[in-house]
Amino acid sequence: MSGDLACTYAALILHDDGQEVTADKINAVVSASGMTIEPYWAGLFAKFLESKSVGDLISNVGAGGGAPAAAGAAGAAGGDAGAAAAPAEEEEEEEAEMDFDLFD
Structure with missing residues (x-):
């Protein structure tokens, strides 16, 4: 599994659990799964998700396609x-x- 996919799943898990998505928490979830990722992935995802809500991203996956x-x-x-x-x-x-x- 690639680092970006692992961080995506980690962010979804954190969101589902009602926790704030931070780089430390993403790293904790990824390391608990037994995976290793490049160090920049967790920070990149956390920085992006500071300005975007995971819930909004999920609900707008197919919006406006037709x-x-x-x-x-x-x-x-x-x-x-x-x-x-x-x-x-x-x-x-x-x-x-x-x-x-x-x-x-």
Whole structure:
């Protein structure tokens, strides 16, 4: 496992436990797992997470992915916004018809 991935998991563990994400705590979690990483990784992650919330980063993983493509498709279609909205409505109907829930 790479150092950046180990620090990512350590930061997630600390966040899940409700603790502040610091370089010392990241190093403690990583060393408790039996891994060794380059010394700069923990400080780099801690510095980044001083200005960003782990919870915000988790909740915004896929945010905003579809909107620019839909806007570009409407512009390419000659500006007919009604034509761009119809496929999205069909897709939502198909999802509603399926009796499948990913989290059940």
